[in-house]
Amino acid sequence: MKISVRELAEYAYKRGSIDEKFRSSKALSEGTAIHQAVQKEYKETEEKEVYLDFLYEMEEMTLHIHGRCDGVLRSGEGLVIDEIKSTSLEAEELEEDLFPEHWGQAYGYAYMYCEREQLEGINVQLTYVQKASKKKIRYLRYLTVEQLKEEVRFMVEAYTPYALTLVRRRAQKHETLPKLGFPYPSYREGQRTFAGSVYRTAREGRTLFAQAPTGIGKTISSLFPGVKAMEEGDFEQLYYATAKTTTRETAEEAIRLMQEEGASLTAVTLTAKDKICFQEETICQPEYCSFADGYYDRINEALVDILTNESLLDRGTIETYARKHHICPFEYSLDLTNAADIVIGDYNYVYDPRVALKRLSRDRTKKMGLLVDEAHNLVERARDMYSASLSASDFETLPSLVGSERAGSLAASIASDITSLFPENQREVSIDEIPGVMEERIEAFVEETESLLRDLLPEEQDETVMNAYFGSQHFLNMLEQKDDNFVYIGKEKEELKLYCLNPRTVVKRITDAYRFSVYFSATLSPFAYYKEMLGGTPEDYILKLPSPFSKEQVDTIFTPLSTRFRDRERTARGVSDSLKKQTETWPGNHLFFFPSYSYLELIYSYAKEWGKEIVVQERNMDEERKSEFLAQFTEESEIIGFAVLGGVFSEGVDLKGDRLRGVAVVGVALPPRDIEKELIHRYFENRDRNGYNYAYVYPGMNKVLQAGGRLIRSEEDYGVLQFIDDRFMTPVYRGLLPEEWKNK
Numbered sequence: 072m073k074i075s076v077r078e079l080a081e082y083a084y085k086r087g088s089i090d091e092k093f094r095s096s097k098a099l100s101e102g103t104a105i106h107q108a109v110q111k112e113y114k115e116t117e118e119k120e121v122y123l124d125f126l127y128e129m130e131e132m133t134l135h136i137h138g139r140c141d142g143v144l145r146s147g148e149g150l151v152i153d154e155i156k157s158t159s160l161e162a163e164e165l166e167e168d169l170f171p172e173h174w175g176q177a178y179g180y181a182y183m184y185c186e187r188e189q190l191e192g193i194n195v196q197l198t199y200v201q202k203a204s205k206k207k208i209r210y211l212r213y214l215t216v217e218q219l220k221e222e223v224r225f226m227v228e229a230y231t232p233y234a235l236t237l238v239r240r241r242a243q244k245h246e247t248l249p250k251l252g253f254p255y256p257s258y259r260e261g262q263r264t265f266a267g268s269v270y271r272t273a274r275e276g277r278t279l280f281a282q283a284p285t286g287i288g289k290t291i292s293s294l295f296p297g298v299k300a301m302e303e304g305d306f307e308q309l310y311y312a313t314a315k316t317t318t319r320e321t322a323e324e325a326i327r328l329m330q331e332e333g334a335s336l337t338a339v340t341l342t343a344k345d346k347i348c349f350q351e352e353t354i355c356q357p358e359y360c361s362f363a364d365g366y367y368d369r370i371n372e373a374l375v376d377i378l379t380n381e382s383l384l385d386r387g388t389i390e391t392y393a394r395k396h397h398i399c400p401f402e403y404s405l406d407l408t409n410a411a412d413i414v415i416g417d418y419n420y421v422y423d424p425r426v427a428l429k430r431l432s433r434d435r436t437k438k439m440g441l442l443v444d445e446a447h448n449l450v451e452r453a454r455d456m457y458s459a460s461l462s463a464s465d466f467e468t469l470p471s472l473v474g475s476e477r478a479g480s481l482a483a484s485i486a487s488d489i490t491s492l493f494p495e496n497q498r499e500v501s502i503d504e505i506p507g508v509m510e511e512r513i514e515a516f517v518e519e520t521e522s523l524l525r526d527l528l529p530e531e532q533d534e535t536v537m538n539a540y541f542g543s544q545h546f547l548n549m550l551e552q553k554d555d556n557f558v559y560i561g562k563e564k565e566e567l568k569l570y571c572l573n574p575r576t577v578v579k580r581i582t583d584a585y586r587f588s589v590y591f592s593a594t595l596s597p598f599a600y601y602k603e604m605l606g607g608t609p610e611d612y613i614l615k616l617p618s619p620f621s622k623e624q625v626d627t628i629f630t631p632l633s634t635r636f637r638d639r640e641r642t643a644r645g646v647s648d649s650l651k652k653q654t655e656t657w658p659g660n661h662l663f664f665f666p667s668y669s670y671l672e673l674i675y676s677y678a679k680e681w682g683k684e685i686v687v688q689e690r691n692m693d694e695e696r697k698s699e700f701l702a703q704f705t706e707e708s709e710i711i712g713f714a715v716l717g718g719v720f721s722e723g724v725d726l727k728g729d730r731l732r733g734v735a736v737v738g739v740a741l742p743p744r745d746i747e748k749e750l751i752h753r754y755f756e757n758r759d760r761n762g763y764n765y766a767y768v769y770p771g772m773n774k775v776l777q778a779g780g781r782l783i784r785s786e787e788d789y790g791v792l793q794f795i796d797d798r799f800m801t802p803v804y805r806g807l808l809p810e811e812w813k814n815k
Contacts, residue, residue, distance in 0.1 A: 265591075418453075622811045
């Protein structure tokens, strides 16, 4: 079994609370630039980035311990193993034994070097570099090879129970995978082709963009071949990325089916911290939360316990074992990702720099496959993730809140910088660059505020200060990514926004770190748009499967009424009459989708006269209310649902058979015009693309396609699908509709 020195040390020296671990990881996260700056000071005869490894033989297994030592130095006292760490702690806050895991890591390198060079002992040095001042603090110790051997033995013994659990799990997995068959009696039409394409992509380490129609069974058709490709040993894990809770549940069911077929697989589902937290407020600090206090004293036993007894680690299972061992369920789920064969989680744990899993290091991702479900959602999600904004009013309030004259002065200057960017009488403006001094002030504000926040208890931390700190930190992070795919926007003399026009470069950089990736959806149309926005290249595989359903299953109606904003009051009665006629011609349950709540409410005011039972999507519905809404659609009911395009009921909803007889899409769902959309329009026009389509038509029509896809979910389904808008009759919109939805 292979493990890095760093992982071994961090596992062995887990202790204390999540807050302590959070503070140390935040304060002492390694910075490549700082490492390189220290290493540049090495003498020509000294070595840097020295690869070391060692086979630690035990009766039950062999550990292959490995890693790269920062430096092997030569001093008057002999050879020195140098381990570099960056810190935001002040020099007086650092103590020699504050972070034993750092010594453990350095001892591991020292022991391996002594074994390789047959040395009797060696000097071990920790070099801390203060991030702001670049001041260096060094601690030096001499240990004999026997002392180093004892330190490594301690770490190995701490790790062994967990390691043996993993070894047994992996042995069972590799024994059962060759026997695993497709967990259904047969493939649906097109399903085998999709599964085969995923398998080929995984084996070759490539990228696949696949449009597979609704109802084909995309989840099992991606997970099954992904799991089967693990047999060859080229990769060890899959990350199943999704945007919605319903699709995570579908993935869990697919894994359960494979487990019932005999596959020994461990899967963990990640649930958002605010949803799975046991406390009323999500504050991961020992003074507030007993599940955080002493977390690392109890986690090792909790990991072995759940991995010995469970294999599908969904939210309920994780919560049960977290309560049993009195540990934070969210951190527990993150620690379990190291042991899982399949990780199911939101896009943001892969793509969002603010919450992406630090556990997904490049060493891990190169042995991990990435499956991106409902990939059409990732374009706008990625734009949001890679955009950052600062508010002048937030910074104006900070001087009286931060408790530091310097931080207050910096905040006031940043607020003034933002407002000064605007020309007279302009509410929204595109800005080519921001002054360099402004960027320097933001950097200084982050450093100063970080120092202040570190010493405050939860009840002492002001929310406005925290938001400004994290917002500024994200802004600086995105500045490092900025290229011609980004632009600055000023709004209302209040907000400075670094806006991501095209996320392809950042998405591709992340995707390239994985062994392979598969982007799939029922609506990757047009292909060229999504492939470009998600970082596709000419070398990537593409697959576009026809629908397995026949035209005879759907009766399509096109109603050429204008739903443009200026015409809505005038045509509202006609829209209402068309929807009512649909319910009368096709008795049963219907779902009607509208481009906004205000338009929905306008048509609902007429629909009240129909004398039928109508249920309406509410704003900000929680999971319970969503379930109650859908539960009303039974095989015996005749309910009409009013919902919004792009909302929770237009994707990932399966109302099969008589639970849904008709769907209507009112309008083409064009996003409202604003400065962001106009800048996207101009950006793509300048690159010889149809900028209007990229900014407005394609994002809007994706919502239309998703909503229409709610109707036919299996070979037995049939019903009516109505499109109300005269633009559906034009070539550009008609060309984006699936063939089976066009007039027979």
